[in-house]
Amino acid sequence: MFGIGIATSAVAVGNRCPWVKAGVGAVTTQHRTDTRAGPIGLELLTMGCSAAETVRVLSETNDFPGERQFAAVDKEGRAAFWSGPEIECLNAGHAGDGCVSTGNFIANTGVPKAMVEAFEASSHLVFAERLLAAVDAGLEAGGETKPIMSAALLIAHRESWPLVDLRIDWAQDPHVELRKLWDFYEPHQERFVKQVLTPSDLTLLADSPMNV
Structure with missing residues (x-):
């Protein structure tokens, strides 16, 4: 799996910053976020570029590289990041080991x-909870200087769409609400894969609001 857990004081972080395939x-794009860089970074990784090469190309070809942050993890688990000098x-x-923040x-x-240390220390947890633990650790270490107002969890597994x-978005303690949402969603995630690949194998879940 590849995934990103992220939180910020701005709105709609999940729509702008995290990208997985x-x-x-x-790939992440942060600070003066250049949403265009997400698909470009994934295409570079798809072409076989390493995380370091991907981040280097993103920083060297961007129109305002000094104001941007980029990070990437490639399929070999190598990680790299860029923080522009004009930030x-x-x-x-x-x-870290297969991760970057x-x-x-x-x-x-x-x-x-x-x-990173929280992610590395939580290998006993499922992947999504490792990402959420990392977000929690970042906030406990000081987080942002302003209250965070949006948070997101994005994970890709085997299919062409996110698992x-x-x-x-725009809520007090969004990381707490995100964990609650994950706890609710976790038992349903594989069902949404099956309904694409083998819909005839599905049975209705009694009293479930997720029968769609």
């Missing part, structure tokens, strides 16, 4: 490292 990797707020990034407008430069694509 099954069997290929993950005026406190920012940092940290790459970047942040801006953060309370201290240790926030991304705390997220998980959950978002909380």
